[in-house]
Amino acid sequence: MKLLYITESVPNRDPMLGDGSSMIPFEVLRNLPADIAVTLLTFAGPVDVPAEIRTRCNTVHVMPTRRRGWAAILSLGGLTGFGKHQRSTAKAHTTAAKLSAAHEATLIHGPHALFLAHSVTGPLVLQTVDPWSIRAAMETSVAHALWPAYRFREFLAVRSERRLPPRARLLTVGAQDAVSWSEHLARPARSIPNGAERSTRRASTAGSPVACFVGSLNYGPNVDSVGVLINKIAPLVWQQVPDARFVLAGRRPAPSVRALAGPRVDVLANVPSVLEVFHSADVAVFPDEHGVGIRNSVREALAAGLPVVATPVAAREQAAHPLLTVAPDPQEFADHIVRRLTTRGWHRPGADEASLRTWRTVAQEYADEIGKAIKSDSAGILHGRSPA
Missing domain, CATH: 3.40.50.2000 (Glycogen Phosphorylase B;)
Structure with a gap:
């Protein structure tokens, strides 16, 4: 399978400059089945593409971003999606369109990259991490000032997500978020929770607890x-x-x-x-x-x-x-x-850890969703629908 993987930021686990949106694709890329040939399209930032990610990918394309000043103006000072406007350049649109046409499927990862869903063709999977509309609603609920601006941003997020291509398979991390998101958009959304790696904890050392x-x-x-x-x-x-x-x-x-x-x-x-x-x-x-x-x-x-x-x-x-x-x-x-x-010690690995969800399991679930997107697209062509 030839996959175009678009990420809103360079996949990495940098302790200072990384975040959830960069950590997930980092782990997914490292654990995707070997028979998936990956082309990575990502955006320049403070972290270079790690060597292990370059090695895993057949090709890596790093897109430039707009200057912060122009992005702030286009996004009305951040109200309408500063991260999106930083990335939404003509080069990003044309590169995504060209690359998607040469691949069997496209996976877009992160809310600030979802705008490219309207530029790519073919089978499509979108992973939002946390749906932007749900996160915006949470921030509106705790806003102490500028409540109307937060409410307006929430409205814009919902409107943008409702315009996502109907053929796209929608993914998020939390199961509750997937249910809420599906209800908001009146279309299916699936949860793929993150993984973790098992490690053995040492006994607590002497000193203060x-x-x-x-x-x-x-x-x-x-x-x-x-x-x-x-x-x-x-x-x-x-x-x-x-x-x-x-x-x-x-x-x-x-x-x-x-x-x-x-x-x-x-x-x-x-x-x-x-x-x-x-x-x-x-x-x-x-x-x-x-x-x-x-x-x-x-x-x-x-x-x-x-x-x-x-x-x-x-x-x-x-x-x-x-x-x-x-x-x-x-x-x-x-x-x-x-x-x-006051009962210090450490937990010894036992039967309760047998069900630990690993990143290899997570990556396989992503691969399954990509496979379903390809199958659905093929079925649509067989039934007379034109490919997107």
Whole structure:
């Protein structure tokens, strides 16, 4: 199979400059079946195409992006999709159209690249990560100012998604998001959750017990989460475990997150490996109050054998697991953290890990969707419909 894979940013796992939209295609590309010949079309950014991605792909095309000033003007200061307008150049449109005509199918990954769905021909699969309309609705609900502007952006996101080509197979990460998205658009949408890699966690070392939070520390919902953790929950924990330490680890911490650092609070920016954070902690904690999709950090912590305490929002769509505790209110949340910190140790791999969802499984599900898109397109031609 010849596949054109279009990504909104260079597939990578850079600890500072990467994100979910770059991490997923990085792992999918590394794990796609070998009989799929991939041409990658992506967009220039702060991260170069990793050597292992260049090796996996037959050809790599890196498109230039517009200057930030022009993109901001075209997007009305970011209101109508700054990332899209950065990428929506004439060269991107013509290159995508030409390449898609020479491939059996096209997979477009990321909401800021979906505009190219209208330029490509042939079988098509679209992966939005988190549907932009659903994320915009979440941001509208928590907006403290400029509510009409947020509401208008939400309207534009829904309108744009409703105009996606009817032949496209729609994918997202979260199952609940897939259901909501399908209802909004009145067409099928499928969830393909992310994977995780199993790792063996070492025994806790001597010293102060540690609770960790891992996530992008410049992302609004995560900024709110760590504020709740340190200002509301940590004091309740310190009443019972005075020497407990809290580690906040993730890329590009916002100033308000950095300000939380203190004698018992460490803020670790752009850590090379979150597994090292998990391996040195006694419990991972996620007191999320809002968010969309599936929190991959919860899945990764469990795969590392680390106990997790999470709110219902943070634990959304996670399968039951002996190491996962869901606590809805701050006092109960703190009590569960205390229990984990005062019964320190590590989880030994057991039967509960047999069902760990790996990236190889995820990549095969992507391949299956691409195959279905090709089959559907062929059936349409046989029944007299013209190819898109």
